[in-house]
Amino acid sequence: MDFMERLRDKINTIPQLPLECKMGYLGLDESLVVYPLPGSRIVQEYMDGSKDWHMNYEIAMKSQKQSEIHETLWTIQTELEGLSELYSQNSSFQFDGLMVTNKPYINQLNNQGWYVFLLDIQASITIFKEEK
Template identity: 30%
Template sequence: MTQSLDFIEVFTRKLGELNLIANPKTGIVSETDSIATSLLPGSRTVVKYYDGTEEKQINVEVMIKTKSIKRAIQDLNTISEFVEELKNLESNNRSFQFIKFINSSEPFHKAQDEKGYWLFSFNTQAQIIVERK
């Protein structure tokens, strides 16, 4: 039986080590200042080996919701630099091995709600290895 891939949870927890406007969570942003991570469509297997091991490219979005445009951009830039420099990301259940992140966008504005909160986003791609056991 294949273990559940805990990549997004581990990544989100790692972002929680940064001094950001809110503590990141997986899923969607809340009604107030918040940060959320989610997996995006388009993730793919780059290489599949005979033993079932796969090298995967995982698309990830980091979203920030806040009334401060300056803080949103500042925090997304902090996250962008952090993931580019990240050398180690350890799975809690040994479901993946981390290779690296490749940033696929600069922080960008997505929307503004009726309460004056801005939603900004940043996309990155993680390269990981998943062993099939």
């Protein structure tokens, strides 16, 4: 299922982001990432094996420039709130919608001056049963 890859690709099409979004966790330096969160759940299951899911993801940014993080995550949030289409490249899912569950918020400030801000979303998607 390639949903997270398509979400990352969509984020990377947003003009003038200061960093490329990657999948995984924050690095040691400035970074912008997307990763899954716990709590995803099946909403409905169909006879053909397809399942409707509510899937939780987090977008995190780390930088020493608090205002840049704030602006970047609010830009991403605005773009994702208006997202109506997202297509699988391998036909493994159908995108049904996306909801921002937490607006960008500060999560951490360490003694080296690195800020970490988070943005939480929930995607509604149908995952098709894999053909064997």
